[in-house]
Amino acid sequence: MAIITLTTDFGEKDPFAGAVKGAIYSELETVRIVDISHSVSPFHITEAAYIIQNAYKNFPNGTIHIIGIDSELTPENNHIAVKLDDHYFICANNGIVSLITRDIVPTEMVEINIHNRVTTNFTVLDVFVQAACHIARGGTLGVIGKPLSEIKSLTGIQPVVNKSQKQILGNVIYVDNYGNVVSNITRKLFEDIGKGREFKLEARGVEMSKIYNTYSEAINFTIDRSKREEDGKKLAVFNSGNYIELAIYKSNPSTVGSAAQLFGLDFRDTITINFQD
Incomplete structure (x- = not known):
């Protein structure tokens, strides 16, 4: 069928x-x-x-x-x-x-x-x-x-890597139902350019130096729940599409807020990753 x-x-x-x-x-x-x-x-x-x-x-x-x-x-x-x-x-x-x-x-x-x-x-x-x-x-x-030999192509929404291979300049391409902010920087591009180097991710004053593979990986479940940073924790994650996503753990745009709201990010806003030598 x-x-x-x-x-x-x-x-x-x-x-x-x-x-x-x-x-x-x-x-x-x-x-x-x-x-x-x-x-x-x-x-x-x-x-x-x-x-x-x-x-x-x-x-x-x-x-x-x-x-x-x-x-x-x-x-x-x-x-x-x-x-x-x-x-x-x-x-x-x-x-x-x-x-x-x-x-x-x-x-x-x-x-x-x-x-x-x-x-x-x-x-x-x-x-x-x-x-x-x-x-x-x-x-x-x-x-x-x-x-048809070719189709119309959209330009200006691909991430840019500088000549020294020390920086990826990306943009927000999607905001999901939870208010998580998806960039156009893929895991493959990040790993190809980063080559395991330490980095700093920046977006409208928000800074992160670690990208998780899952949302829960950002939470330390070995300590007592009352003492751990959990709901409302800001994080970067490789999402299910293997794009870098900025999120708030268990975010709710109508209660605790979302990454889009709290970080002030929207479509086409800039996300920068700087790699250290």
Whole structure:
């Protein structure tokens, strides 16, 4: 049974997410639909890319991923279908796939050209659904689009390493539901540049000199609970996507606060790592 996932900025209040699911089932009753997220910030391409990048790998090969972010068809924002890592991605050519494909070369890419066969004012509902169901039936990308040699690339959101290899200059790319702040600095980049050297991580006056592998690793469970630093402890961690993340242990944005709130960090804010000689 084919699987189609949905990642959008539709939210849960409006009818759009439900309408897309209904359209898919009307087209192909036997498909399985999985919501990855409908809570992406409106038009936030980087946030959506981070979510789908860290979710799609857990699905079986052949899964079809519809990404409904900034998807209105314009002369500068055409529609594409991409086969990548044995998965299919259907979205606008707005740079989102370039963030997902950073380390993986797509197998096939097409510019979707079935718009003249579909009457629509809701791209995700009509064109993306038609394309996804075509693939789910075993159809090829060449039937729904013309070959594409390159896709739009987003620039300015990759970490920068200075010439002396002593500094990584990164940025915030995502703030999760707990208010944890995710940087664009990967574990691989950190280890390749750091080579085991001591370091200082800085972000808006916050300084850290250790990165944990799990949140609980930051807590000393050998001492009495009343004496240990626990709830509210600030820490840096390699998260499940292997990005460096700044967090507050057991944070709650509405009570004890979160890293985003307490550190004053938001999308694109700078995170710097300086390595010692």
